[in-house]
Amino acid sequence: MAAKTYCLLSKKGGVGKTTFALNCAHALAFSGFKTLLVDLDAQSNLTKHLLVKKFGEDFRKDGLADISKVLLRRREAPECVMETGYPGLYVLAGSPELDDLPLLDPRLTREPARLQSILAPLYPEYDYVLVDCAPALNWLTRMALMATTEVIVPTQPEAYALQGLDDLVPWLDRMTATAQLFRIVINMYRGNTQLHKVLAERIEATYPGRVAKQKVRLTIDFAEAARLGLSVFEHAPASSSALDMYALCFELFGLSAEAVQQKMRERATV
Numbered sequence: 001m002a003a004k005t006y007c008l009l010s011k012k013g014g015v016g017k018t019t020f021a022l023n024c025a026h027a028l029a030f031s032g033f034k035t036l037l038v039d040l041d042a043q044s045n046l047t048k049h050l051l052v053k054k055f056g057e058d059f060r061k062d063g064l065a066d067i068s069k070v071l072l073r074r075r076e077a078p079e080c081v082m083e084t085g086y087p088g089l090y091v092l093a094g095s096p097e098l099d100d101l102p103l104l105d106p107r108l109t110r111e112p113a114r115l116q117s118i119l120a121p122l123y124p125e126y127d128y129v130l131v132d133c134a135p136a137l138n139w140l141t142r143m144a145l146m147a148t149t150e151v152i153v154p155t156q157p158e159a160y161a162l163q164g165l166d167d168l169v170p171w172l173d174r175m176t177a178t179a180q181l182f183r184i185v186i187n188m189y190r191g192n193t194q195l196h197k198v199l200a201e202r203i204e205a206t207y208p209g210r211v212a213k214q215k216v217r218l219t220i221d222f223a224e225a226a227r228l229g230l231s232v233f234e235h236a237p238a239s240s241s242a243l244d245m246y247a248l249c250f251e252l253f254g255l256s257a258e259a260v261q262q263k264m265r266e267r268a269t270v
């Protein structure tokens, strides 16, 4: 069966795209689902998070086989997929070179389907593929939208973020040939403030049926976990952050106790 494919998208920076991609992928992988993370952001936060712990700070020194080399057709995708050290969790690394690609191969920006043709042969091998995007609707993000079917948009319950959604969602709805908005997820939520309550209600009222019921609360756990190169499940397993994130995965990916048990059993027999 081919993977379910998602991209994490927002025009606004720092709203939790990488945090969600990473922690959801961890939750899916440890629930038994084979998961591929694709880092399509030149900042490469996701790649650093996963690879510094494995290979040290100079993990790029020996020429890391990353997605930019695949996009330039210098390497094949399957040989660039890396093990992360976590069972069932794989990564196609990002690179600062992603920003330079249009100069290295000007045809790239005119071939929005190139990423799709690179990733599609990998899909039968995975249960889930999550693509982490840069905070922009640039040519790379458009490639991600062609290569996946569902868009997850994290947002903070803040006035400027609402304006961002008002731009992004109608734009996505017009792009009928590409991935469609799947869920908006309210992140960094403080339920004890009137402002957050009101703004979350406004987001839900503006986009009915398109906002995840599970909000992710603001805590220091995510930043602490990121600093240590850990998922929130490893860093703070009994925290509200781990609980929010796991409940969000159950909701977003339609997981159930039966589906998880089934996958665990399959994995145990391989």
Ligand SMILES: Nc1ncnc2c1ncn2[C@@H]1O[C@H](COP(=O)(O)OP(=O)(O)OP(=O)(O)O)[C@@H](O)[C@H]1O
Pocket: 012, 013, 014, 015, 016, 017, 018, 019, 020, 041, 043, 045, 133, 134, 135, 187, 188, 189, 216, 217, 218, 219, 220, 221, 222, 223, 224, 226
């Ligand atoms: N629920 C949360 N509570 C507190 N901090 C959070 C939460 N979610 C994410 N963060 C922190 O916010 C910062 C930005 O998150 P992240 O890097 O995931 O955003 P991003 O959308 O990927 O950013 P960019 O657009 O720059 O790629 C990180 O330090 C992360 O640890």
Ligand SMILES: [Mg+2]
Pocket: 017, 018, 019, 041, 045, 132, 133
């Ligand atoms: Mg990011």
